[in-house]
Amino acid sequence: MDGATDIGVSHWAELMALVDATIGRDSAAASAARTTLIAAIGRPAMLDTAAVIGGFDGITKVADATGIPLEPGKAAESAEWRTSLGIDRFDAEKT
Amino acid sequence: MDIRPDLAAAISIAWTRIGQPGTWWTGAARVAIAAEARNAMACPLCAARKHAVSPAMVAGDHSDLGLLPAAAVHAIHRIRTDAGRLGETWFRQTLAAGLTEDQYVELVSVVAITTAADSFDFAAGLPARALPAPVAGQPSLRRPRNAKAGPGWVCALMPTDRTADDPDFFGTERGAAHIHLALSLVPNSAIHFWDVLETMYQTSAMMRDFARDYRAISHAQIELVAARVAALNQCLY
Numbered sequence: 001m002d003g004a005t006d007i008g009v010s011h012w013a014e015l016m017a018l019v020d021a022t023i024g025r026d027s028a029a030a031s032a033a034r035t036t037l038i039a040a041i042g043r044p045a046m047l048d049t050a051a052v053i054g055g056f057d058g059i060t061k062v063a064d065a066t067g068i069p070l071e072p073g074k075a076a077e078s079a080e081w082r083t084s085l086g087i088d089r090f091d092a093e094k095t
Numbered sequence: 096m097d098i099r100p101d102l103a104a105a106i107s108i109a110w111t112r113i114g115q116p117g118t119w120w121t122g123a124a125r126v127a128i129a130a131e132a133r134n135a136m137a138c139p140l141c142a143a144r145k146h147a148v149s150p151a152m153v154a155g156d157h158s159d160l161g162l163l164p165a166a167a168v169h170a171i172h173r174i175r176t177d178a179g180r181l182g183e184t185w186f187r188q189t190l191a192a193g194l195t196e197d198q199y200v201e202l203v204s205v206v207a208i209t210t211a212a213d214s215f216d217f218a219a220g221l222p223a224r225a226l227p228a229p230v231a232g233q234p235s236l237r238r239p240r241n242a243k244a245g246p247g248w249v250c251a252l253m254p255t256d257r258t259a260d261d262p263d264f265f266g267t268e269r270g271a272a273h274i275h276l277a278l279s280l281v282p283n284s285a286i287h288f289w290d291v292l293e294t295m296y297q298t299s300a301m302m303r304d305f306a307r308d309y310r311a312i313s314h315a316q317i318e319l320v321a322a323r324v325a326a327l328n329q330c331l332y
Contacts, residue, residue, distance in 0.1 A: 054215030055295030056324035063332035064178035067248035094182035
């Protein structure tokens with residue numbers, strides 16, 4: 001995402017800044033992102049955002065380390081946008 | 096700190112439980128797995144592989160703590176630092192190097208819980224928590240008798256195949272979605288992970304109840320955050 005496109009979710013840029021800083025383990029960026037996020041939507045919301053980040057950083061390890069495929073129904077429903085978003089290339093990079 | 100009480104309790108319980116004897120690993124070994132998962136974040140080999148076009152292009156030895164067998168160290172480091180590029184060939188080679196399928200599944204759960212707690216603390220601006228104290232005792236060494244080939248690389252226990260002797264992971268809310276089956280070969284590990292995950296994120300019922308927001312951020316905000324994490328981690332599922 002380019003940071004200039006409104007994707008229709010309120011405060012999306014502030015939310016994603018904390019995600020990116022956390023997954024990248026960038027302490028300074030995370031601190032700045034927290035300050036901005038708290039100012040925008042409050043401290044409880046920042047903490048719940050942190051919880052979702054942590055939970056999904058964990059669950060992606062479960063999914064990828066056990067090799068589970070998408071369920072057939074989900075795979076069919078998402079085929080078009082997985083291709084358009086380039087998500088399918090993730091599979092080609094597995095070794 | 097003003098963390099939701101149920102959230103603070105769930106993470107604390109999950110963290111403490113890492114130190115208790117598991118199904119296939121002792122408490123001390125489980126704490127060592129958590130420590131090694133943290134240590135992987137500073138491993139020069141893992142960093143070089145993460146930035147390579149293919150991790151197979153970079154040879155070398157992991158910088159490890161010396162607490163676990165080499166096969167476990169290798170698995171922990173790759174899962175923690177580059178899980179999105181793991182393939183079945185890697186998985187088979189990892190088992191051949193000296194891990195059983197059951198040990199591997201429990202190891203994955205400990206790495207995932209360590210990752211979840213550490214990433215929450217980092218995102219929230221909290222210090223990394225001290226490793227849990229290991230509790231003495233032996234692993235139970237019990238595999239569900241009806242486990243069979245699963246949707247992924249490891250065997251799974253389907254909800255309909257559970258016997259009274261198997262810990263009840265599925266309950267009334269967890270079904271046969273592939274992500275629910277992923278750790279089901281070791282039911283107590285599945286329970287360990289999902290109990291904290293559902294508190295950090297939402298239960299399946301909460302996720303589908305669009306009439307109400309259960310967290311301080313909306314359904315749309317939650318899913319955006321989750322999708323961004325998955326994309327950055329190159330998670331296809």
